[in-house]
């Protein structure tokens with residue numbers, strides 16, 4: 576069979592329970608011409624590939640056919656869930672690995688918070704933060720597990736790969752180590768572009784804001800107590816992980832020490848320590864920079880959306896460079912920090928909470944897209960003691 580550029584491939588891997596006839600039925604829903612079958616081993620798994628010539632007059636897709644392709648894909652996906660959902664061991668491993676990383680780097684920042692405190696917060700807030708991390712990583716493990724399965728079964732592959740590791744390479748071992756670190760930083764900066772725009776959407780779209788506000792409602796902000804709502808991976812998957820699956824950035828082999836510093840930076844951003852990155856802040860975000868984003872001050876609104884890098888804020892003119900002793904109050908005046916597990920999970924959906932916020936903030940109300948400015952971006956000043 577002569578295959579044109581629009582040829583469709585249906586790939587089936589490792590499902591002994593499904594017969595050739597079964598799969599032929601799936602295919603016959605959108606291809607009337609008998610398809611060609613090839614069996615090839617890929618990574619030790621036998622894959623059966625049917626190829627159809629969509630240029631053939633009998634193989635033109637009709638609307639019904641398109642519908643059935645969706646049906647087929649959905650069935651593939653749920654087939655995958657059936658196969659892997661009980662892989663508790665793999666998920667438990669993921670959970671332990673993620674929690675270990677958080678525990679190491681958040682605790683390292685807590686040491687800095689104790690030695691060089693910018694603010695001292697209650698011990699209860701650290702316990703609350705650790706508890707919320709366990710809930711968040713638990714939910715995140717499940718969500719990312721299914722996301723990875725979905726990508727695999729849908730066969731999503733990068734459209735383009737930008738390989739900083741290959742671009743920055745030297746035969747000199749010292750220069751090469753420097754380039755390896757640089758390529759890791761460049762990957763993180765490129766990835767942060769998508770994060771930056773996701774974050775702006777979270778502050779602009781009312782529904783996304785309600786989810787994101789869970790994070791902004793935290794008043795005792797520390798390296799441990801800095802959780803996002805459990806729904807965050809869904810938003811992240813759509814705005815950051817999916818584009819990055821299509822435009823894939825690759826680094827060389829980044830030294831472990833550099834990777835550790837990059838991970839440390841993520842936890843430092845919420846840390847309430849006086850330790851910060853100084854002038855390096857013009858490239859890499861730190862706690863002084865990100866604190867402005869959480870600030871209750873009116874003149875800090877709509878600032879500092881970037882996380883790893885400050886470059887995108889500079890380019891898109893949303894950067895605010897904190898002054899030497901600038902360490903504002905954080906949180907939302909009309910939304911106390913959720914203290915219980917139920918409150919943490921239900922925060923975006925609790926109608927009583929949001930109705931009260933609306934009523935309480937009426938005098939400051941600048942209406943923007945269904946939520947007023949105070950609900951959207953936090954209060955213009957806060958009363959920290961009332962939340963603790």
Ligand SMILES: [Zn+2]
Pocket residue numbers: 774777778787791868
């Ligand atoms: Zn935000």
Ligand SMILES: [Zn+2]
Pocket residue numbers: 790845865869
């Ligand atoms: Zn934050």
